[in-house]
Amino acid sequence: MDSLYNFLISKKSENLAFSSTIRENAIETYKKLPLPVKKQEDWKYSDLSNLFDIEYNEVANNFETNLFKIESKNKLVFINGCLKSELSNFNNKDIEIIPISENAVATNLSIEYINKSNNLDNKFSALNTAFANNGVIIKFKKNNALSEPLVIEYINNSKVATFENTKNIIIAEEGSVSEVIEIHSNKDLCMLTSNIVTNIFVNENASIDYTILQTEKECVKINSHYVHQYKNSKFTAHTFQLDGNLIRNNLIINHENTHCETSLNGIFFPIANQHFDNFTIVNHTNEHCTTNENYRGLANDSGVGIFTGKIFVAKGAQKTLAQQSNKNIVLSNKAKIHSKPQLEIYADDVSCSHGSTTGQIDKDALFYCQSRGISKQDALKLLINAFLVTNIRLIKHKEIATFVEEKINLKLA
Amino acid sequence: MIQIKNLHASINGKEILKGLNLEIKPGEIHAIMGPNGSGKSTLSAVIAGREDYEVTAGEIIFNGKNIIEMSPEDRACEGIFLAFQYPIEIPGVSITNFMKTALENKAKYLNQEPLSAGDFLKKMKEKKQLVELDDSLSKRSVNEGFSGGEKKRNEIFQMAMLEPKLSILDETDSGLDIDALRIVANGVNKLKSPQNSAIVITHYQRLLDYIVPDFVHILYKGKIVKSGTKELALELEAKGYDWIKAEIDA
Numbered sequence: 001m002d003s004l005y006n007f008l009i010s011k012k013s014e015n016l017a018f019s020s021t022i023r024e025n026a027i028e029t030y031k032k033l034p035l036p037v038k039k040q041e042d043w044k045y046s047d048l049s050n051l052f053d054i055e056y057n058e059v060a061n062n063f064e065t066n067l068f069k070i071e072s073k074n075k076l077v078f079i080n081g082c083l084k085s086e087l088s089n090f091n092n093k094d095i096e097i098i099p100i101s102e103n104a105v106a107t108n109l110s111i112e113y114i115n116k117s118n119n120l121d122n123k124f125s126a127l128n129t130a131f132a133n134n135g136v137i138i139k140f141k142k143n144n145a146l147s148e149p150l151v152i153e154y155i156n157n158s159k160v161a162t163f164e165n166t167k168n169i170i171i172a173e174e175g176s177v178s179e180v181i182e183i184h185s186n187k188d189l190c191m192l193t194s195n196i197v198t199n200i201f202v203n204e205n206a207s208i209d210y211t212i213l214q215t216e217k218e219c220v221k222i223n224s225h226y227v228h229q230y231k232n233s234k235f236t237a238h239t240f241q242l243d244g245n246l247i248r249n250n251l252i253i254n255h256e257n258t259h260c261e262t263s264l265n266g267i268f269f270p271i272a273n274q275h276f277d278n279f280t281i282v283n284h285t286n287e288h289c290t291t292n293e294n295y296r297g298l299a300n301d302s303g304v305g306i307f308t309g310k311i312f313v314a315k316g317a318q319k320t321l322a323q324q325s326n327k328n329i330v331l332s333n334k335a336k337i338h339s340k341p342q343l344e345i346y347a348d349d350v351s352c353s354h355g356s357t358t359g360q361i362d363k364d365a366l367f368y369c370q371s372r373g374i375s376k377q378d379a380l381k382l383l384i385n386a387f388l389v390t391n392i393r394l395i396k397h398k399e400i401a402t403f404v405e406e407k408i409n410l411k412l413a
Numbered sequence: 414m415i416q417i418k419n420l421h422a423s424i425n426g427k428e429i430l431k432g433l434n435l436e437i438k439p440g441e442i443h444a445i446m447g448p449n450g451s452g453k454s455t456l457s458a459v460i461a462g463r464e465d466y467e468v469t470a471g472e473i474i475f476n477g478k479n480i481i482e483m484s485p486e487d488r489a490c491e492g493i494f495l496a497f498q499y500p501i502e503i504p505g506v507s508i509t510n511f512m513k514t515a516l517e518n519k520a521k522y523l524n525q526e527p528l529s530a531g532d533f534l535k536k537m538k539e540k541k542q543l544v545e546l547d548d549s550l551s552k553r554s555v556n557e558g559f560s561g562g563e564k565k566r567n568e569i570f571q572m573a574m575l576e577p578k579l580s581i582l583d584e585t586d587s588g589l590d591i592d593a594l595r596i597v598a599n600g601v602n603k604l605k606s607p608q609n610s611a612i613v614i615t616h617y618q619r620l621l622d623y624i625v626p627d628f629v630h631i632l633y634k635g636k637i638v639k640s641g642t643k644e645l646a647l648e649l650e651a652k653g654y655d656w657i658k659a660e661i662d663a
Binding site for chain 1: 515
């Protein structure tokens with residue numbers, strides 16, 4: 001029946017992240033939660049129920065080089081979901097890193113962080129809470145600006161079907177300024193399904209600029225980020241789904257106090273049979289918070305791209321400013337884009353807007369370029385780059401911006 | 414320069430051009446006039462290679478090559494330029510980037526070295542002055558938020574940059590005030606040479622006061638029904654199209 005659960009329960013795991021009470025509760029909850037099938041609203045466009053029927057095996061974690069690298073003194077490398085400390089390094093002055101384990105969670109985290117990190121909102125997060133045994137707790141030190149970004153590399157190369165639960169907890173202490181770059185990039189075919197949950201706490205006056213760069217071959221990935229923002233904090237996410245097989249990104253933002261600022265910037269571009277799903281929720285529960293969400297999608301061949309964006313504005317969240325936009329271009333007759341923008345507002349003194357468009361490339365503009373001698377291929381690149389330019393301009397690192405642009409141009413060719 | 418023989422073209426199964434003949438020699442300016450729906454814009458789109466139109470018969474010989482099967486970009490690189498009646502807005506693409514890409518494509522097609530960055534900018538500056546195009550416009554997106562006059566001047570500016578052998582001005586005068594009209598016409602006249610030709614499509618004789626044509630043709634029901642010199646345009650202005658229609662339909 002549930003071969004995934006059987007695999008995980010039979011696997012000998014050390015250093016589990018949470019205490020037995022939390023884990024047992026997570027297992028009970030997991031059993032009660034529905035499978036992610038089309039009938040479930042949150043999984044309407046991504047039926048992942050087949051992931052529970054695969055025969056999984058354990059895997060050795062050998063190192064292999066990845067496709068895209070960013071040089072930094074602060075680096076964490078995960079191979080097939082496991083942290084490789086020999087490949088990782090970081091500057092103690094800026095960051096404190098503690099491997100996650102029952103002990104670490106118990107001794108190093110306050111009860112509030114633990115309560116907010118044992119996620120149980122769907123079958124994947126419950127599995128992660130029950131079985132996560134890889135990962136770290138990362139602390140960005142108080143009132144300190146990180147000199148170099150923290151790069152988290154996820155490299156997968158498993159040649160057997162396997163399933164890994166990775167859990168990272170990032171705590172940006174008061175007044176800290178930091179940048180995190182998550183890179184998912186493996187060169188070769190890989191049969192790992194990774195279920196990564198990252199809990200991010202952005203404390204008072206702290207800010208994090210967080211990039212998720214996904215460019216890998218044949219991977220199944222459920223990548224969830226639960227973000228908790230406190231007073232005057234700032235959280236910016238840039239998500240780029242450029243390659244992979246089946247990707248589901250959950251990005252859940254909670255405003256725990258007033259004057260939080262959230263920016264969500266995203267580009268997704270499935271081609272061939274790629275299936276890229278973006279699921280975002282921003283919970284405005286406090287006054288004077290701002291959200292700016294901008295996702296742009298492209299789809300070619302038989303690719304499927306999905307954007308779901310929910311913004312909840314609770315009754316007390318007056319003076320909320322929330323803007324959400326999702327624009328898509330479908331480049332072939334078989335490609336699909338599903339866009340579901342949602343605003344749910346219970347406060348009466350707010351300014352909120354949302355919009356979504358999905359269309360084809362503007363034929364008049366294409367002809368206009370061609371009539372000036374620009375080849376159809378170059379004209380297409382010119383128009384697509386223009387379509388994405390506002391999202392790309394938000395990227396801090398020039399090398400990432402260049403990589404994203406080049407990757408997109410390569411996929412257009 | 415260009416010979417159009419027995420050209421038949423249709424869109425969505427509807428025939429618009431019904432056996433059009435036209436020959437233009439180097440250095441000549443031909444005006445094409447005609448009532449609404451006679452096929453003027455179709456003719457310009459078909460010469461430029463717009464794929465929505467299907468050429469069902471006839472040929473277009475441009476400098477010795479039949480261009481019917483050629484892509485729009487190859488035709489442009491061969492030296493055909495279409496100034497659009499309604500220039501297209503391209504948000505996010507600056508005029509500088511647009512022209513740079515166009516010139517690079519053209520150089521590649523002709524197996525030439527592309528201009529150096531310095532020479533390119535020099536040329537941009539020079540050609541902008543020709544049509545009195547504001548310097549700040551070139552940093553803005555192509556035609557986005559431009560006034561009617563700015564859009565048309567931008568068309569002539571692009572023409573100057575691309576240095577075509579045959580320019581087709583599709584109702585470039587529509588939507589222009591007298592001053593803008595003078596600037597646009599001035600630009601066209603300055604680009605005139607014994608090697609270059611132009612087709613000027615217009616509704617009004619007014620433009621032909623500024624751009625003096627060697628020949629005037631009247632297009633009606635997809636064919637050229639009358640040709641003459643610039644006096645024909647004056648006659649049309651005075652008498653309208655009814656007498657032509659009566660003559661042909663009779």
